[in-house]
Amino acid sequence: MQTVIDIRGLTKTYAGGFQALKNVSLSINKSEIFALLGPNGAGKTTLINIVCGITSLTHGEVLVDGDDIVRDFRLTRAKIGLVPQEMPTESFETVWNTCRFSRGLFGKAANPDHLEKVLKSLSLWDRKDTKSMELSGGMKRRVLIAKALAHEPDILFLDEPTAGVDVELRQDMWNVVKVLREEGVTVILTTHYIEEAEQLADRVGVINHGEIILVEDKDRLMREMGKKQLTLHLYEQLDRIPTALARYNLELSDDRQAVTYNYDTKGEHTGITDLISELRDAEIRFNDLQTSQSSLEDIFVDLVHKAQ
Amino acid sequence: MNFYAVKAIYRYEMARMFRTVVQSIVAPVLSTSLYFVIFGSAIGSRITEIDGVSYGSFIVPGLIMLSVMTESISNSSFAIYFPKFTGTIFEVLSAPVSYAEVVLGYVGAAATKSVIIGTIILATASLFVDLEIAHPFIMVAFLLLTCVSFCLFGFLLGIWADGWEKLTIVPILVIMPLTFLGGTFYSISMLPPAWQTISLFNPVVYLISGFRWSFYENADVSVALSLGMAITFLAACLLIVRWVFKTGYKLRT
Numbered sequence: 001m002q003t004v005i006d007i008r009g010l011t012k013t014y015a016g017g018f019q020a021l022k023n024v025s026l027s028i029n030k031s032e033i034f035a036l037l038g039p040n041g042a043g044k045t046t047l048i049n050i051v052c053g054i055t056s057l058t059h060g061e062v063l064v065d066g067d068d069i070v071r072d073f074r075l076t077r078a079k080i081g082l083v084p085q086e087m088p089t090e091s092f093e094t095v096w097n098t099c100r101f102s103r104g105l106f107g108k109a110a111n112p113d114h115l116e117k118v119l120k121s122l123s124l125w126d127r128k129d130t131k132s133m134e135l136s137g138g139m140k141r142r143v144l145i146a147k148a149l150a151h152e153p154d155i156l157f158l159d160e161p162t163a164g165v166d167v168e169l170r171q172d173m174w175n176v177v178k179v180l181r182e183e184g185v186t187v188i189l190t191t192h193y194i195e196e197a198e199q200l201a202d203r204v205g206v207i208n209h210g211e212i213i214l215v216e217d218k219d220r221l222m223r224e225m226g227k228k229q230l231t232l233h234l235y236e237q238l239d240r241i242p243t244a245l246a247r248y249n250l251e252l253s254d255d256r257q258a259v260t261y262n263y264d265t266k267g268e269h270t271g272i273t274d275l276i277s278e279l280r281d282a283e284i285r286f287n288d289l290q291t292s293q294s295s296l297e298d299i300f301v302d303l304v305h306k307a308q
Numbered sequence: 309m310n311f312y313a314v315k316a317i318y319r320y321e322m323a324r325m326f327r328t329v330v331q332s333i334v335a336p337v338l339s340t341s342l343y344f345v346i347f348g349s350a351i352g353s354r355i356t357e358i359d360g361v362s363y364g365s366f367i368v369p370g371l372i373m374l375s376v377m378t379e380s381i382s383n384s385s386f387a388i389y390f391p392k393f394t395g396t397i398f399e400v401l402s403a404p405v406s407y408a409e410v411v412l413g414y415v416g417a418a419a420t421k422s423v424i425i426g427t428i429i430l431a432t433a434s435l436f437v438d439l440e441i442a443h444p445f446i447m448v449a450f451l452l453l454t455c456v457s458f459c460l461f462g463f464l465l466g467i468w469a470d471g472w473e474k475l476t477i478v479p480i481l482v483i484m485p486l487t488f489l490g491g492t493f494y495s496i497s498m499l500p501p502a503w504q505t506i507s508l509f510n511p512v513v514y515l516i517s518g519f520r521w522s523f524y525e526n527a528d529v530s531v532a533l534s535l536g537m538a539i540t541f542l543a544a545c546l547l548i549v550r551w552v553f554k555t556g557y558k559l560r561t
Contacts, residue, residue, distance in 0.1 A: 014561060052402040055561050074310070077404040088395030092327065097320075104316025105403045147399070 002030040004155060004186050005051065010060035012046050012210075020046040022210040024060070028155075033177065033187045035197035035218070037300055038207035044190040045085055047207070048157050052082045064155065078107055081153030083144045085160045085190075091133035095124055095143055098132060099150045106151035118149045121176060138169045145176065155186045162196060174200055194300055198222075206300060230261045230272060232279070233288040242282050248275050313405045317413025318420075321387055325421050332383070333425060340375045340429045343367070344436045347493060358495050359526040364437035369520040370492030371433070373454060376426045377487055377512070380458035381479050384418035385466035389475055392466070392559075401560060407553030415459045422455040440523065446531070447522035453538040454515050460545035467558050486512045491520075496528035511537060 005028040012021040020043045028034050038044050049055035051062055053073055062069045064076035090098050099115050119125045122142040127135065132143060141161065148156060158177070162170040170193075177187055177200055191197055197204055197218070204221055206214045214221075237256040248271065251260040263270045279286070325332040348364030355363040391397040400410060433439060441447050469475040490512030496504050507513050508529070518534025521527035527534065552559070 049561075054398055054401045056556055074404040074406075077402060080402070082398070082402050084395075084398055086395055088398065090396055091394070092324075093320075097323070101316050101320050102399060104312045104319075105399060105405065107310045107312050107404050109312060 003027045004030040006063040008061045011058045013058045031184050032202040035201035035204045036190045042207045043210040079154045081148035082157045083148045089132040096128040102147040103150040108151045138165045158189045232286040233258045235285045314413045318417045321417030361524045368433045373516045374487045376422045377458045380422040381462035384459040384462035388466035418459040419455040443522040450519040457542040491516045
C-alpha cells in the first residue's frame, strides 16, 4: 500500500503554551478514505491545518507524496484540497467565479469543462451564477467542496463536511466521496457523525488530547472491538444471577426483568445454545430475546473514555 | 512562479473594484473634484501665485497624492483584512503560493486602482485649471512609487488589524494629518522656520514635493532626496511584508 501522507513525530504548541498535538505519527494510504475521529479540541483540525499549510508545526515532519510540506510547499499544497469546518465564502461572488478563483490560486490554467463537471456532480450547476450570500447553508457547503475540487487535488481533506446539513445532502456528499475514491483521490475525513465514518471509511484513526490513540482498519476494528449482545426479557423478575451461570458474566438489568449476554462471533462457540439450555435448567423463563451489535460510535466512546 | 495564482488574485481584486465602482472610483474622484472647485476656483482665485504657479494649478499634484495615498491604503488594507474577517484567507494560506506572489496579486491590483484614480483626477483637474507636466516620466515614476508603497503599507495595516476600528484608525489619525500637513495645499517655504524644520520629518512632504516638481519644477526639497525617501519607504514596506510572511505574523497560528 503506497503511503501518500507520512506524519512523523508531529508536535504543535501554540503561542499561549497549549500543546495541541503531541508527537503524532500517522500514515495515510493512497486512495483510501481515512476517518479521523476525536472529541472537540482533540487536535483534528490542527493536524489538518498543519498538513495544508494554514498552521505552522512546532516539531516533526510531514511528507506528502514524499515531499516535505515546508521545504516543498508548492508541490505538496498543489496536491491537496481542503473543505474547512467553518463555512467561509466570498459572499458577493458567484459560485462560478469563486470556483474559478480557487483553481487559479492553486496554479491550474482555466478549465471550464472541469468546473462544469464538478458543479454538476454537486448539483450546483443551475446555481453557478448565484452569489454565495444568496445560497442556503447546505449549498454553501457544496460550494466549499466544489472549490476544494476545482484544482483536481489528489488528496482531499474534509473537516466535518456534513455538519449542519440535511440528510439528503449528507447522502449526496457521501456519494461524491465514494466517486472520488473510485477516481483515486485520497480522502481524509473528520466528523462528529460516527455513522458517516462507519459508512465511508476504509480506516479509522482516533485522536484524543493531541495523541493518536488508535489507527485501525474499520472492519477489523468493528470486528475486534465491537461487541455482540444477546438480551433476554424474563417472565419474572430475577433477584440475582444464579452462581451456576456465573461463567457467562450475565448482566442483570436495573428492573431485574432482563439479562444481557456479551458474546464473540469469531469464537468457535458463541455459548448461546449452552446458555439457553442452562437457563431452562435453572427454571428461568424468557418471553422475548434480541441481539445487537455495537456501532463504531460505541467503540469510539469506549476508546475515548478509556484514554481519559 | 505561480502565474495563475497571481492572475487569480489580481483578477478577483479588480473585479471587486468594478463591482463597487461608485465607492472605488466615483467617490474619491468626486471628493477631489470638490477640492478643486472650493480651493482652486472659489478660494484659489483670491490667493496669489505660489512660485509663479496659480494656486488652482499648484494644489493639483498635492490633491492627486492625497487621494492616491488614502485610496491605496484603504484598498489594499481592505483587500487582505476582509478575507481574514470572513475566514476565506484559509484558501490563500493553503495554496501553493509564495508571499511574493500573494503580495504581487493583492498589492498589484490595489496599486492599479490607485493609478486609475490618480489618472482620472489628473484628467478631471485639467477641466478646472491649466496644467503642464514638465517631466512626465518622473511624474509617472513618483505616482507608481507612491501607489505601490502606500498599497504595501495598507497591506501591512490590513494584516495587523484585528478589528474594523484598527483598520480605520491609522488612516484617520496618522495618514490624513500627515497628508494635510505635507504640503498638499501650500508650500513648506510659506511656513515659519521652526515649522519648516518640523515638516521635514513628515515623509509625505518628500513625496508631494517630488511629484509637484515633475509638474512645475518647483520643490520644497531636492528631487533626488524625494526619490530617495520614496524608494526607502518602499524598501521598508517590502522588508516588513517579507518578515510578516516568513514569521506568519497575524496570519498563521
